[in-house]
Amino acid sequence: MGLLIVGSLALDTVITPFDKVEGALGGSATYISLAASYFSGPVELVGVVGNDFPDEYVRMLEDHGVDLEGLQKEEGKTFRWGGKYHYDLNVRDTLFTDLNVFEKFDPVIPEKFKKSKYVCLGNIDPTLQLKVLEQMIEPQLVVCDTMNYWIEGKKEELLQLLKRVDVLIINDSETRLLVQEPNLIKASKMIMDLGPQTLIIKKGEHGAMLFTDETIFSAPAYPMEMIYDPTGAGDSFAGGFTGYLFKTRDLSPNNLKSAVIYGSSMASFCVEKFSTKGLEELSYLQIQDRYREFLNISRIDETE
């Protein structure tokens, strides 16, 4: 049984202060699957593309061992998203969100994926995320990502979904938006009352925080001199985090902390290059090296 990933596959237009690309491979499921593929297989993807989706992108995912039996190909255009980053790369404006084939997407989980115990719901309409869970047979760990677009547009559906989610991964501004509370510690408690036993708050170049009933853990971000394209960092985090938990099958508090560092490592690789390029040619050894570097930058020796 594999790690089931559901989300968007997209053709992105990305503008940064350094460059502009159109029709680049993107989408939440794409980044999550690629990041998770380095940990343990099989990675099972469920999503939809239009007939304009290039074959080379399909082949690249297959080359990473991603099982595409759940990928639907429909008449029409692939989901398209455009984003523009400011000089401060933490700030992004969404230029457009064209749902296209996503508008009618009905996620059908292939029979052989239904018993998968680990599920990662990438950022898509919470109604669809819920539909996925309804088809799964007793998943053990449900990890979920979402964004302001759905918090503002589909709040009720999102609240229904959260009752069935074990780990929610969102960023700091989405956290505040979801529960209308400016203080992140208070907000984390309010979110955990909505369902998830574990919450991860991503803070861009300031790292990520993990909250459980008993633990608060703060992980740094990797100190990078050059961030080329931040798109997909959050999804790569989710892929690394869930992929590592799937590989180790250990949900202890300490292992959750390691998973946060592996997630952060995958996010750091993602932003080094445009689109998915930073995730396409890695080795597990490189990932472990970055994991160790992460440990080193936050380790101190006890003093008197």
Ligand code: AMP
């Ligand atoms: P991130 O930078 O981690 O927030 O992820 C960006 C990716 O999410 C891009 O590749 C987009 O194609 C995809 N994306 C953006 N908005 C949405 C949306 N409303 N639903 C699904 N996927 C989206």
